[in-house]
Amino acid sequence: MVSSNSLINGDRLWTRLMALAEIGATPAGGVNRQALSDGEIEAWRRVVGWAQAADLTVATDAAGNLFMTLPGRDPTAPPILLGSHLDSQPTGGKFDGAAGVMAAFEAVVTLAEQRLRPACDLVVVAWMNEEGSRFAPGMMGSEAFVGARSLVAIRAVPDADGVCVGDALDRLHAAFPDLPHKPLGFPVAGYLELHIEQGPLLEASEHVIGAVTGIQGKKTFQVVIEGAEGHAGTLAQNERRDALLVFARMATALNAEIGAIDDAIKFTIGRVTVEPNAPSVVPSRVTFSIDLRHPDNAVLDAAGARIAVLCRRCALPCTVTLTPLVDAPSNEFDPRLRDLIVQAARDQGQPAMAILSAAGHDARHLAKVCPAAMIFIPCRDGASHVEHEWAEPAHVTAGAAVLAQVLREIAGVRS
Ligand code: HGY
Numbered sequence: 001m002v003s004s005n006s007l008i009n010g011d012r013l014w015t016r017l018m019a020l021a022e023i024g025a026t027p028a029g030g031v032n033r034q035a036l037s038d039g040e041i042e043a044w045r046r047v048v049g050w051a052q053a054a055d056l057t058v059a060t061d062a063a064g065n066l067f068m069t070l071p072g073r074d075p076t077a078p079p080i081l082l083g084s085h086l087d088s089q090p091t092g093g094k095f096d097g098a099a100g101v102m103a104a105f106e107a108v109v110t111l112a113e114q115r116l117r118p119a120c121d122l123v124v125v126a127w128m129n130e131e132g133s134r135f136a137p138g139m140m141g142s143e144a145f146v147g148a149r150s151l152v153a154i155r156a157v158p159d160a161d162g163v164c165v166g167d168a169l170d171r172l173h174a175a176f177p178d179l180p181h182k183p184l185g186f187p188v189a190g191y192l193e194l195h196i197e198q199g200p201l202l203e204a205s206e207h208v209i210g211a212v213t214g215i216q217g218k219k220t221f222q223v224v225i226e227g228a229e230g231h232a233g234t235l236a237q238n239e240r241r242d243a244l245l246v247f248a249r250m251a252t253a254l255n256a257e258i259g260a261i262d263d264a265i266k267f268t269i270g271r272v273t274v275e276p277n278a279p280s281v282v283p284s285r286v287t288f289s290i291d292l293r294h295p296d297n298a299v300l301d302a303a304g305a306r307i308a309v310l311c312r313r314c315a316l317p318c319t320v321t322l323t324p325l326v327d328a329p330s331n332e333f334d335p336r337l338r339d340l341i342v343q344a345a346r347d348q349g350q351p352a353m354a355i356l357s358a359a360g361h362d363a364r365h366l367a368k369v370c371p372a373a374m375i376f377i378p379c380r381d382g383a384s385h386v387e388h389e390w391a392e393p394a395h396v397t398a399g400a401a402v403l404a405q406v407l408r409e410i411a412g413v414r415s
């Protein structure tokens with residue numbers, strides 16, 4: 001058995017995680033710390049303070065990712081990255097993202113305290129805008145880092161108030177004028193991410209550790225229905241091009257067909273905006289989101305094509321425009337790293353369960369450029385993206401200890 005307190009300090013990890021949860025805390029006990037917001041800037045201040053107190057070198061990049069580095073013996077060797085994200089959904093929880101950043105931070109800081117030197121730099125990372133709630137799509141920071149999405153395109157994306165990512169990024173960087181900027185993307189030897197499962201399987205099977213096999217595929221779209229405004233009191237029903245009425249028909253048809261493809265499909269219309277959104281005006285435009293997921297890439301592709309057909313079929317007497325935002329096939333994580341996670345969990349008396357991630361994570365993009373793997377811990381009732389999201393302190397500690405042991409094994413740690 002490997003004692004977790006030789007690898008990490010579980011109490012300190014929990015204390016810091018709860019301190020982070022105070023930033024953007026909601027009255028119902030959740031967290032609203034949206035990407036590049038004042039809340040995330042404050043979270044950066046707190047985490048950067050902890051990093052500087054631990055003599056880690058802190059940097060950012062043009063995409064607003066945060067890097068906290070423990071130097072290795074060979075500064076020229078590609079570093080190992082480990083972390084997650086600090087932004088949350090508007091009604092998010094204390095653990096989604098933050099648990100991964102702070103577990104990584106704890107694993108690296110404990111190494112530094114024990115005066116152990118890794119062969120290469122160890123870089124704790126917090127990716128910009130993983131959640132995609134303020135700015136869609138999500139995972140902008142990790143996609144920019146691996147070159148999967150252009151920073152120019154990312155900077156142009158507006159939020160609901162018309163503030164673009166670029167303006168928000170400039171504001172973040174202005175709040176940390178002394179942070180050096182790393183190049184956007186650099187060679188990486190490996191990537192590890194701890195995350196709550198955001199599903200019920202670990203808890204139901206009474207496992208504490210999940211060795212994640214991969215992440216299911218995901219497609220997202222933005223759909224715009226264009227009709228025509230009109231006076232609610234004078235425009236005849238049969239002369240109307242009512243965008244909201246078309247949306248209602250379209251959403252019903254999509255859910256009835258796509259949402260019923262099989263037991264594994266996940267189909268969500270999570271955001272709808274109506275214009276001009278006035279009670280006495282016939283709606284002229286509806287913009288809505290589609291989030292589609294499935295573990296089988298062939299089923300996902302067929303469902304994505306079907307969505308376009310159904311939208312066009314339901315559009316009259318309006319017009320419809322469907323814009324793909326994300327097209328991410330199911331992936332597989334690095335088998336060697338997965339084996340190390342299973343072995344570390346066994347060493348620590350926590351048999352690991354192989355599990356597919358139903359939720360998306362930045363590790364999906366890091367896996368395109370380096371060996372990458374994820375460690376899951378349970379969350380109560382599998383609930384996440386909700387304010388009552390919860391993980392047990394012992395599970396956070398156990399997951400961080402597995403992360404720390406795998407890190408030491410791949411980082412060539414020597415005293
Ligand atoms: O949506 C997701 O899968 C992630 O939790 N942001």
Ligand code: MN
Pocket residue numbers: 085096097130195360361
């Ligand atoms: Mn997350």
Ligand code: MN
Pocket residue numbers: 089096131385
């Ligand atoms: Mn999330």
